[in-house]
Amino acid sequence: MTLSPVVDKPVDITPVVWETIKQKLKEKVRPVNFNNWFKPITHGEIAGDNLVISVPNKFIADWINDFYAEMIEKEAHFLLNKEVKVRFDIAVEQLAPASSSSTPGVPQTFQRKISAPFNHKYTFESFVVGKGNQLAHAACQAVSEFPGGHYNPLFIHGGVGLGKTHLLNAVALSALRRHPEMKIIYISSEKFMNEFITCVQNSRMKDFRKKYRESADMLLIDDIQFLGGKGGTQEEFFHTFNELRDSHRQIVLTADKLPKELPGIEERLRSRFAWGLIADVQPPDFETRVAILREKAAIDKISLADDVALYLAEKIESNVRELEGALIRLNAFSSLKGSLLTIDLAKEVLHNQFKPTQEEQRMTVEEIQKTVAEYYQIGLADLKSPRRLKNWAHPRQVAMYLCKKHLRLSFPEIGNRFGGKDHTTVMHACRKIERLLLIDNNLQNDIAILEKTIV
Numbered sequence: 259m260t261l262s263p264v265v266d267k268p269v270d271i272t273p274v275v276w277e278t279i280k281q282k283l284k285e286k287v288r289p290v291n292f293n294n295w296f297k298p299i300t301h302g303e304i305a306g307d308n309l310v311i312s313v314p315n316k317f318i319a320d321w322i323n324d325f326y327a328e329m330i331e332k333e334a335h336f337l338l339n340k341e342v343k344v345r346f347d348i349a350v351e352q353l354a355p356a357s358s359s360s361t362p363g364v365p366q367t368f369q370r371k372i373s374a375p376f377n378h379k380y381t382f383e384s385f386v387v388g389k390g391n392q393l394a395h396a397a398c399q400a401v402s403e404f405p406g407g408h409y410n411p412l413f414i415h416g417g418v419g420l421g422k423t424h425l426l427n428a429v430a431l432s433a434l435r436r437h438p439e440m441k442i443i444y445i446s447s448e449k450f451m452n453e454f455i456t457c458v459q460n461s462r463m464k465d466f467r468k469k470y471r472e473s474a475d476m477l478l479i480d481d482i483q484f485l486g487g488k489g490g491t492q493e494e495f496f497h498t499f500n501e502l503r504d505s506h507r508q509i510v511l512t513a514d515k516l517p518k519e520l521p522g523i524e525e526r527l528r529s530r531f532a533w534g535l536i537a538d539v540q541p542p543d544f545e546t547r548v549a550i551l552r553e554k555a556a557i558d559k560i561s562l563a564d565d566v567a568l569y570l571a572e573k574i575e576s577n578v579r580e581l582e583g584a585l586i587r588l589n590a591f592s593s594l595k596g597s598l599l600t601i602d603l604a605k606e607v608l609h610n611q612f613k614p615t616q617e618e619q620r621m622t623v624e625e626i627q628k629t630v631a632e633y634y635q636i637g638l639a640d641l642k643s644p645r646r647l648k649n650w651a652h653p654r655q656v657a658m659y660l661c662k663k664h665l666r667l668s669f670p671e672i673g674n675r676f677g678g679k680d681h682t683t684v685m686h687a688c689r690k691i692e693r694l695l696l697i698d699n700n701l702q703n704d705i706a707i708l709e710k711t712i713v
């Protein structure tokens with residue numbers, strides 16, 4: 259007879275706890291909700307005063323938190339005779355494969371609903387509306403409320419970093435909240451193409467068509483311009499588009515240009531893109547930039563002083579992504595240095611990133627011009643005049659050279675400051691001075707003295 263060693267194992271009551279709570283919930287919530295939200299959750303564990311539930315993504319966590327946390331906590335209290343708080347352990351979201359095979363760790367029900375990871379920060383609530391994006395914003399809200407209506411397809415276009423992807427995500431999240439049963443596919447056109455190619459290679463076109471033409475209730479494709487020149491994918495997309503639109507299923511597309519300006523896209527597609535509503539996103543104006551900074555700061559719990567917000571909004575004009583990036587960098591710096599996020603810190607950290615303001619530029623160009631004019635004893639106006647007298651042309655070329663070397667200005671910008679000269683004149687001047695400097699000791703001397711004065 260063999261004796262097995264006695265191992266003093268702690269009893270893991272956790273699975274029992276969660277299964278028991280689940281049973282209770284099953285009695286309390288409607289079957290469809292139970293099946294959607296709770297049935298697939300197989301793991302919950304007690305950690306101190308928390309009941310940690312494993313869910314596949316933040317969306318589900320938020321949903322359960324908003325609608326069911328109290329109920330769960332009550333059941334847990336009853337069962338354990340102590341108060342616990344519901345917490346979530348969120349698995350990394352995974353892209354559902356084209357076929358119906360399951361992704362490990364992600365329950366099937368969730369896969370059906372969430373075909374690609376949404377970015378849960380990109381909601382309508384966190385989107386700041388301004389003059390440049392109000393039509394796009396309103397249209398996106400309309401299609402998430404009434405999908406498949408008048409604005410089908412909805413085509414959003416505009417430059418990089420202006421919120422197209424944000425809006426597309428917001429449509430998906432908002433539609434899903436309103437219509438939890440909807441199968442929403444959100445995908446970039448590149449991924450769409452890759453999936454298509456994989457399916458062609460593996461003879462799985464049936465799966466592909468089933469996914470996009472039959473089961474999708476809403477199709478959101480980001481950056482459609484990447485389909486330019488991809489004939490096979492465009493052909494497939496053409497049929498997908500027709501089938502969805504004919505059966506009043508919503509399509510939303512984004513691109514960096516208007517449909518008619520998209521290179522390499524077939525005419526029949528371009529014209530279809532314009533069948534619904536076209537809305538653009540433009541760079542935000544100053545007030546909107548300030549509002550966006552405040553919104554981002556609030557979301558990330560960064561305390562942002564007014565003067566810092568105004569400074570950033572003034573310096574970064576074209577692109578919201580850069581605006582956000584500057585804020586994040588600043589915040590990282592201030593916490594690394596353990597100092598407050600002040601305007602001085604902002605200037606110190608971000609100084610090199612910015613072009614000097616027009617004011618700063620004019621002042622410095624003028625300084626250089628004044629110094630050079632005095633040195634060569636000619637009038638300031640002569641430096642900018644169109645006349646080619648040698649006495650004036652040489653100092654003018656020196657001044658242009660110094661502007662190019664010391665200010666971050668382009669040739670045309672310098673030309674403008676010298677009485678509207680052509681950029682080729684400035685280029686010629688700079689090259690000439692550079693060449694002369696190699697051989698002309700007097701000029702080397704002149705430049706050295708001038709640079710001492712201006713720099």
Ligand code: ADP
Pocket residue numbers: 380384385386387388391416417418419420421422423424425550553578579582
């Ligand atoms: P696009 O897809 O047009 O290149 P994104 O949607 O990726 O731009 O936006 C870039 C960043 O700027 C994102 O972090 C997004 O949240 C933010 N953003 C853009 N526009 C706005 C806005 N109006 N309000 C709030 N955030 C915005």
Ligand code: MG
Pocket residue numbers: 422423424480481
């Ligand atoms: Mg984008």
